[in-house]
Amino acid sequence: MFESAELGHCVSDREYSVAEPKLREELLRAQYELLKERSFPVIIVIGGVDGAGKGETVNILNKWMDPRHIITHAFGEMSDEEQERPRMWRYWRALPPKGRIGILFGAWHTDPIVDRVLGKIDDAQLELALGEIVRFERMLADEGALLIKFWFHLSKKAQKARLKSLEADRETRWRVTKTDWQRFKLYDTFRTISEKALRETSTGYAPWKVIEGTNPNYRYLTAGDVLLDALQHRLGGSAAPVSRPAALPKPPLDGRTLLSGVDYTQKLAHKVYSRELEEHQGQLNLLTRQKKFREKSLIIVFEGVDAAGKGSTIRRVSEALDARHYQIIPVAAPSEEERAQPYLWRFWRHLPRRGRVTIFDRSWYGRVLVERVEKFCSDEDWMRAYHEINDFEEQLMEGGAVIAKFWLTISKQEQLKRFRERRNTPFKSFKITAEDWRNRKKWNDYERAVCDMIERTSTESAPWFVIPGNDKFFARIEVLKTLCQRVQAVL
Amino acid sequence: MFESAELGHCVSDREYSVAEPKLREELLRAQYELLKERSFPVIIVIGGVDGAGKGETVNILNKWMDPRHIITHAFGEMSDEEQERPRMWRYWRALPPKGRIGILFGAWHTDPIVDRVLGKIDDAQLELALGEIVRFERMLADEGALLIKFWFHLSKKAQKARLKSLEADRETRWRVTKTDWQRFKLYDTFRTISEKALRETSTGYAPWKVIEGTNPNYRYLTAGDVLLDALQHRLGGSAAPVSRPAALPKPPLDGRTLLSGVDYTQKLAHKVYSRELEEHQGQLNLLTRQKKFREKSLIIVFEGVDAAGKGSTIRRVSEALDARHYQIIPVAAPSEEERAQPYLWRFWRHLPRRGRVTIFDRSWYGRVLVERVEKFCSDEDWMRAYHEINDFEEQLMEGGAVIAKFWLTISKQEQLKRFRERRNTPFKSFKITAEDWRNRKKWNDYERAVCDMIERTSTESAPWFVIPGNDKFFARIEVLKTLCQRVQAVL
Numbered sequence: 001m002f003e004s005a006e007l008g009h010c011v012s013d014r015e016y017s018v019a020e021p022k023l024r025e026e027l028l029r030a031q032y033e034l035l036k037e038r039s040f041p042v043i044i045v046i047g048g049v050d051g052a053g054k055g056e057t058v059n060i061l062n063k064w065m066d067p068r069h070i071i072t073h074a075f076g077e078m079s080d081e082e083q084e085r086p087r088m089w090r091y092w093r094a095l096p097p098k099g100r101i102g103i104l105f106g107a108w109h110t111d112p113i114v115d116r117v118l119g120k121i122d123d124a125q126l127e128l129a130l131g132e133i134v135r136f137e138r139m140l141a142d143e144g145a146l147l148i149k150f151w152f153h154l155s156k157k158a159q160k161a162r163l164k165s166l167e168a169d170r171e172t173r174w175r176v177t178k179t180d181w182q183r184f185k186l187y188d189t190f191r192t193i194s195e196k197a198l199r200e201t202s203t204g205y206a207p208w209k210v211i212e213g214t215n216p217n218y219r220y221l222t223a224g225d226v227l228l229d230a231l232q233h234r235l236g237g238s239a240a241p242v243s244r245p246a247a248l249p250k251p252p253l254d255g256r257t258l259l260s261g262v263d264y265t266q267k268l269a270h271k272v273y274s275r276e277l278e279e280h281q282g283q284l285n286l287l288t289r290q291k292k293f294r295e296k297s298l299i300i301v302f303e304g305v306d307a308a309g310k311g312s313t314i315r316r317v318s319e320a321l322d323a324r325h326y327q328i329i330p331v332a333a334p335s336e337e338e339r340a341q342p343y344l345w346r347f348w349r350h351l352p353r354r355g356r357v358t359i360f361d362r363s364w365y366g367r368v369l370v371e372r373v374e375k376f377c378s379d380e381d382w383m384r385a386y387h388e389i390n391d392f393e394e395q396l397m398e399g400g401a402v403i404a405k406f407w408l409t410i411s412k413q414e415q416l417k418r419f420r421e422r423r424n425t426p427f428k429s430f431k432i433t434a435e436d437w438r439n440r441k442k443w444n445d446y447e448r449a450v451c452d453m454i455e456r457t458s459t460e461s462a463p464w465f466v467i468p469g470n471d472k473f474f475a476r477i478e479v480l481k482t483l484c485q486r487v488q489a490v491l
Numbered sequence: 492m493f494e495s496a497e498l499g500h501c502v503s504d505r506e507y508s509v510a511e512p513k514l515r516e517e518l519l520r521a522q523y524e525l526l527k528e529r530s531f532p533v534i535i536v537i538g539g540v541d542g543a544g545k546g547e548t549v550n551i552l553n554k555w556m557d558p559r560h561i562i563t564h565a566f567g568e569m570s571d572e573e574q575e576r577p578r579m580w581r582y583w584r585a586l587p588p589k590g591r592i593g594i595l596f597g598a599w600h601t602d603p604i605v606d607r608v609l610g611k612i613d614d615a616q617l618e619l620a621l622g623e624i625v626r627f628e629r630m631l632a633d634e635g636a637l638l639i640k641f642w643f644h645l646s647k648k649a650q651k652a653r654l655k656s657l658e659a660d661r662e663t664r665w666r667v668t669k670t671d672w673q674r675f676k677l678y679d680t681f682r683t684i685s686e687k688a689l690r691e692t693s694t695g696y697a698p699w700k701v702i703e704g705t706n707p708n709y710r711y712l713t714a715g716d717v718l719l720d721a722l723q724h725r726l727g728g729s730a731a732p733v734s735r736p737a738a739l740p741k742p743p744l745d746g747r748t749l750l751s752g753v754d755y756t757q758k759l760a761h762k763v764y765s766r767e768l769e770e771h772q773g774q775l776n777l778l779t780r781q782k783k784f785r786e787k788s789l790i791i792v793f794e795g796v797d798a799a800g801k802g803s804t805i806r807r808v809s810e811a812l813d814a815r816h817y818q819i820i821p822v823a824a825p826s827e828e829e830r831a832q833p834y835l836w837r838f839w840r841h842l843p844r845r846g847r848v849t850i851f852d853r854s855w856y857g858r859v860l861v862e863r864v865e866k867f868c869s870d871e872d873w874m875r876a877y878h879e880i881n882d883f884e885e886q887l888m889e890g891g892a893v894i895a896k897f898w899l900t901i902s903k904q905e906q907l908k909r910f911r912e913r914r915n916t917p918f919k920s921f922k923i924t925a926e927d928w929r930n931r932k933k934w935n936d937y938e939r940a941v942c943d944m945i946e947r948t949s950t951e952s953a954p955w956f957v958i959p960g961n962d963k964f965f966a967r968i969e970v971l972k973t974l975c976q977r978v979q980a981v982l
Contacts (some may be wrong), residue, residue, distance in 0.1 A: 032921060058814045066802065067809045067819050068852050074815035081570045105815060174780070289665070311557065318558045323549045324565035324596060328558050336827040361559050430523060 001195050005153040005210045011217035023224045024064045030231040031065045031101065038099035038340070040144040040240065042231065045107045048152030049190070050180050051162040052213030057152065058103055060220045061227070071096050074105040084353035086399030087111070088136065092348040097340035098144075108133055109197060116193050117186055126193070130200045132391070137206040139388050142380075143342035144240045147206035148230050150223055151198060152213040156187045162214075205241040245383035249452045257451040264411045264470040273473035280480035281320035287487045288321060294355040296490055297401045300483065301363045304408030305446070306436050307418040308469045309476075313408065314359055316476045317483065326357040331366065343367055343377075343385075344392055354400060364389055365405075368453045373445045386456040393462045403462040404486045406479055407450065412443055414470045492686050496644040496701045502708035514715045515555045521722040522556045522592065529590035529831070531635040531731065533722065537596045538604075539643030540681075541671050542653040543704025548643065549594055551711045552718070562587050565596040575844035577890030578602070579627065583839040588831035589635075599624055600688060607684050608677055617684070621691045623882070628697040630879050633871075634833035635731045638697035639721050641714055642689060643704040647678045653705075696732040736874035740943045748942040755902045755961040764964035771971035772811035778978045779812060785846040787981055788892045791974065792854045795899030796937070797927050798909040799960045800967075804899065805850055807967045808974065812848055822853035834858055834868075834876075835883055845891060855880055856896075859944045864936045877947040884953045894953040895977045897970055898941065903934055905961045 011019075034042065044061075046054050062070055073094040082090045088108065096102030112129035115121045121129070141147055154162060163180060166172045183190070202208040209226050213219055234240070251257070268276070287293065300317065302310045318326060329350045338346040344364055352358040367389070372382040393403055410418070419440070422432040439446065458464040465482050469475040502510075525533065535552075537545050553561055564585040573581045579599065587593030603620035606612045612620070632638055645653060654671060657663045674681070693699040700717050704710055725731070742748070759767070778784065791808065793801045809817060820841045829837040835855055843849040858880070863873040884894055901909070910931070913923040930937065949955040956973050960966035 036921070055813060055815065059810075062814045063806070063810050067806060067814075068802065068821045070814075071818065072814040079570065079572045081572050103814065311559065315554070315558060319550075319554050322546060323553045323558075323561075323563040323594065324546065327562065330559045430527070 001198055002153050002155075002191065002210060005212040006155040006158075007212065008214065009212045009218045009222075010215040011221055013217065016217040016221065019221055023221065023228060027064050027224060027228050027231075028066060030228060030235060031069060033235050034101070034231065035069055035099050037235070040146055040234065041096045041098050041340075042101040042146045042148065043096065043140065044101065044103045044227065045109070045147070045149040046103060046105045046152075047107070047109050047113075047150070047194075048211075049154045049159055049213065050183060051159055051166065051176075052152035052154045053216060053219050054105070054150075054152050054213075056216065057150070057211075057219055057223050058105065061103065061223065064224060065101070069099075070101045070103060072103040072105065075107060075110070081353065085351050086395045086401075088132075088395055089348060089351060089399075092345060095145075095341060095345065097337070099340070108136065109201065113190070113194050113197050117190050126197075127200075130197055132395070133201050134203060135387075135391050137201070137203065138243065139344075139384075139391075140342065141205035141241050142243050142384055145342070146230060146234050146240075148227055149202075149206060149208045150226070151194075151208050151210045152219070153210050154213045156191075158214050159184060159187065242380050243384045245380060248379060248383065249455075251448055251451070257447070258454050258466065259409065259447055259451060262409060262466060262468045264414070264468045266468055266474045267471040268473040268477060270473065273477060276477045277316065277480070280477065280484055281316070283484045284317070284320040284480060284487070285322075287484060287491065288325065288357065290491055292491045293487070295400060296487075297352040297354055297399075298357040298483075298487060299352065299396060299401050299403050300357065300359045301365070301403070301405040302359065302361055302408065303363060303365050303369065303406070304469070305410055305415060306439055307415050307422070307432075308408035308410045309472050310361060310408055312472065313406075313469075313476050313479055314361055316480065317359065320480070321357055325355065326359060327352065328359045328361060331360060331362040344388065347392075351396070351399075352401075364392065365453060365457075368457075369446065369449050372449050373442055386453070389457055390459060390462075393457075393459070397461055402486050402490050404483055405458075405462060405464050406482075407454065407464055407466045408469045408475060409450075409466060410469045415440065492689055493644050493646075493682065493701060496703040497646040497649075498703065499705065500703045500709045500713075501706045502712055504708065507708040507712065510712055514712065514719060518555050518715060518719050518722075519557060521719060521726060522560060524726050525592070525722065526560055526590050528726070531637055531725065532587045532589050532831075533592040533637045533639065534587065534631065535592065535594045535718065536598045536600070536638070536640040537594060537643075538598070538600050538641070538685075539702075540645045540650055540704065541674060542650055542657065542667075543643035543645045544707060544710050545596065545641075545643050545704075547707065548641070548702075548710055548714050549596065552594065552714065555715060556592070560590075561592045561594060563594040563596065566598060566601070572844065576842050577886045577892075579623075579886055580839060580842060580890075583836060586631075586636075586832060586836065588828065590831070599627065600692065604681070604685050604688050608681050617688070618691075621688055623886070624692050625694060626878075626882050628692065628694065629734065630835075630875075630882075631833065632696040632732050633734050633875055636833070637721060637725050637731075639718055640693075640697060640699045641717070642685075642699050642701045643710070644701050645704045647682075649705050650675060650678065733871050734875045736871060739870060739874065740946075742939055742942070748938070749945050749957065750900060750938055750942060753900060753957060753959050755905070755959045757959060757965050758962040759964040759968060761964065764968060767968045768807065768971070771968065771975055772807070774975045775808070775811040775971060775978070776813075778975060778982065779816065779848065781982055783982045784978070786891060787978075788843040788845055788890075789848040789974075789978060790843065790887060790892045790894050791848065791850045792856070792894070792896040793850065793852055793899065794854060794856050794860065794897070795958075795960070796901055796906060797930055798906050798913070798923075799899035799901045800963050801852060801899055803963065804897075804960075804967050804970055805852055807971065808850065811971070816846065817848040817850060818843065819850045819852060822851060822857065835879065838883075842887070842890075843892075855883065856944060856948075859948075860937065860940050863940050864933055877944075880948055881950060881953075884948075884950070888952055893977050893981050895974055896949075896953060896955050897973075898945065898955055898957045899960045899966060900941075900957060901960045906931065 046058060048054055058072060062072065075090060078090065091104070091108055094102065094104060112121070112126055116126045137147055163176050163184065167176045198208045211219055211222050288298065302314055304310050314328060318328060327350065334346055347364050350358060367377065367385040368382050371377045396403060419432055419436060422428040454464045454466065467475045467478050537549060539545055549563060553563065566581060569581065582595070582599050585593065585595060603617055607617045628638055654667050654675065658667045689699045702710055702713050779789065793805055795801050805819060809819060818841065825837055838855050841849060858868065858876040859873050862868045887894060910923055910927060913919040945955045945957070958966050958969050
């Protein structure tokens with residue numbers, strides 16, 4: 001993988017001075033077209049050997065194009081706000097919106113490689129991290145992002161020479177630190193591990209371009225050229241790579257679904273309810289106040305049929321918590337800023353820090369429910385979402401979160417009753433709209449979507465809890481009980 | 492101020508059970524109306540004596556209303572990301588958008604009071620901090636926010652009793668810490684200083700409501716009642732308090748303005764330019780790499796006549812910097828999320844951390860330029876902006892920022908020449924739009940706005956630099972030179 005970047009590639013000053021102005025003009029032109037179209041973001045990932053000219057190349061790219069529409073991020077030490085979230089949170093924060101170019105320095109590949117080199121993680125863990133990266137980049141590509149990954153390489157000899165020459169010059173001496181020399185000693189290990197990492201994360205939609213770093217002219221022109229090619233290719237109308245689903249899910253032949261077996265007759269008497277409500281609210285309150293909980297976070301997802309009682313159930317949960325420690329995120333149509341990002345972005349921005357609770361009133365599952373049924377996205381989009389969502393939740397849990405997902409359901413008849421009640425009660429009439437009636441007509445489509453969703457995203461570590469809500473008392477207690485069990489299990 | 496909150500206010504359980512359901516229903520109704528209108532945000536500030544029931548009251552408010560549309564924030568220790576920004580940054584981050592209720596626990600009043608009690612700041616510093624708060628709240632009110640400030644009070648005797656009773660109960664013992672008792676010893680000082688703080692920050696548009704904390708029934712009902720009153724008053728059509736300007740600025744009688752004296756004939760030969768460009772870019776690079784700079788940040792504002800060369804000048808500046816350390820923020824029309832906040836919000840969100848540079852390509856001065864001339868905001872709005880902007884920049888500087896503001900200007904004739912050039916050069920034609928020609932027709936209006944802006948916002952610590960740009964070489968070198976001087980001065 002690195003052999004072709006150790007050939008001593010070189011571009012003379014004369015060749016450079018001929019090629020540079022043309023490349024520059026075309027890059028700028030492509031950048032403005034990108035900006036005008038605003039149809040996809042460009043993500044440039046920068047990695048490689050120390051001293052191979054990463055920083056200088058990024059500076060040149062900024063110089064060649066209009067730096068006002070480039071967002072450069074360098075990832076150093078994590079801030080404490082980042083440490084309290086899943087590993088990928090800091091990268092989600094830094095993603096460029098559609099129409100802009102983001103240059104990410106030492107992005108998601110760096111930590112796994114360095115950690116493996118320093119022996120902080122083992123081979124299996126490296127493997128897991130690389131797998132996660134592949135899926136993440138796949139998702140970005142599917143969301144339309146143009147991914148370009150540059151790896152700047154130096155042979156061992158060349159790196160040594162480079163560090164020495166930087167040190168010899170008074171102007172650049174500051175750039176070589178003790179750490180650089182310590183790392184140099186690990187060159188061979190670093191090389192082996194990064195080769196593995198590059199190989200496993202080099203995909204058709206997001207290939208690595210390894211660039212020899214010795215000669216600046218060669219380095220700059222190559223990077224610019226690859227970028228220009230990719231931009232022009234995509235701007236020229238070539239579509240983003242899209243994962244094609246094998247086939248759409250079909251309902252079972254015998255018509256028996258996860259929902260057809262739900263027992264809507266379960267009930268709680270008011271007296272029992274009152275007692276249990278107090279008991280379970282108290283228990284949840286105590287659990288979230290335990291010292292150990294400060295190292296965890298709790299993410300609660302409420303989805304459900306219209307009028308199934310999501311709002312009132314959420315209130316019974318939030319009442320058990322201290323207002324200082326929870327946030328409720330009502331999810332409606334995405335804002336303009338959210339639409340310029342991958343669909344999961346707007347959920348990443350609301351992730352709780354440790355010791356906190358976030359309650360999502362509707363969630364990322366909208367992708368495979370309303371967006372699927374109403375055709376707000378393509379079949380490809382919602383089909384791949386199951387896997388992306390599982391991945392997302394996996395990351396949340398790795399980051400210390402407990403997840404509880406509730407599907408609140410009522411019978412079709414009960415819904416009709418509640419809709420009528422709402423319509424006829426002045427105080428509640430704002431809660432019922434023409435849309436609700438329209439959705440009701442699509443009852444079967446929604447039910448199918450729900451069954452597919454549960455089948456594909458109910459995992460052992462983040463299972464769905466289907467809660468029959470014809471009796472509100474019963475539903476609320478079920479939810480509270482389940483929450484207590486989920487939290488208890490990790491403390 | 493506190494006397495009336497030491498009378499032993501009390502509401503019986505019977506009275507409470509009568510009043511509560513009605514209050515609750517009306518609060519909920521008002522909240523939904525607020526949500527539907529989305530015309531203003533509600534900011535509830537919570538302060539007061541420890542143990543006076545602040546947390547419980549906030550929980551009750553969340554219980555009474557729909558917690559999905561309430562955002563509660565408790566401000567504890569600053570995160571490192573917050574520490575690297577001006578003091579008020581964390582509060583700007585937490586402001587609720589229009590239509591929602593934000594409950595801010597221990598917000599901007601807390602630090603100055605506690606710092607004064609502990610002797611970390613002196614009387615003069617407290618005075619300054621309180622003045623800043625008054626201006627901040629004035630701005631929020633002028634931006635349409637409904638501000639409600641609750642102070643929960645306990646007499647010394649009552650506080651002691653409260654702490655003891657909490658301690659006596661196994662269930663609540665955890666809530667009383669050593670710090671609470673240490674603070675109790677400072678009760679008298681705390682009382683004196685908070686009284687002063689409340690007095691000075693209690694204004695007509697944002698009054699403090701002091702609530703006696705001893706009796707929960709009284710406490711809850713009073714808080715709910717005050718909130719409901721304020722909501723209904725405002726929803727009932729009563730306008731937000733607006734600062735009325737004394738009179739609009741008038742042009743000077745003799746027609747001599749800051750711009751009429753600009754010498755557009757200044758020039759630099761290309762050879763001199765090349766040499767000086769290298770020299771000053773190098774110098775700026777070195778300056779921003781100094782160790783001392785890591786404790787500072789640099790905020791550069793570019794405003795100017797259309798076609799004055801902002802873009803190309805910005806590039807000469809960014810070329811001198813490492814792409815890892817600067818961000819350029821191009822300012823155009825605000826996004827949907829930004830429109831739901833005070834106009835300065837979208838600039839606060841881009842403030843650099845320490846050691847970093849942020850370049851604004853157009854800025855908050857849009858308020859007193861394009862928004863004034865095109866009447867995108869009322870006279871009241873842009874008239875108060877001068878003062879608000881001065882305040883904003885003052886806070887930036889207090890937070891360690893160096894500010895450099897450039898007005899790039901060209902003669903009317905030169906603008907015409909450049910417009911025509913742009914129109915006739917295919918590669919540049921995207922840079923010229925019908926809007927540019929329209930703006931040109933309003934040349935005099937803009938010039939007047941610029942003169943007023945400079946007159947009112949050029950301060951000793953953040954002066955405007957008017958840069959004649961008929962000769963681009965001259966302009967760029969002037970900007971670079973000035974930047975070097977500004978940075979040098981603080982290192």
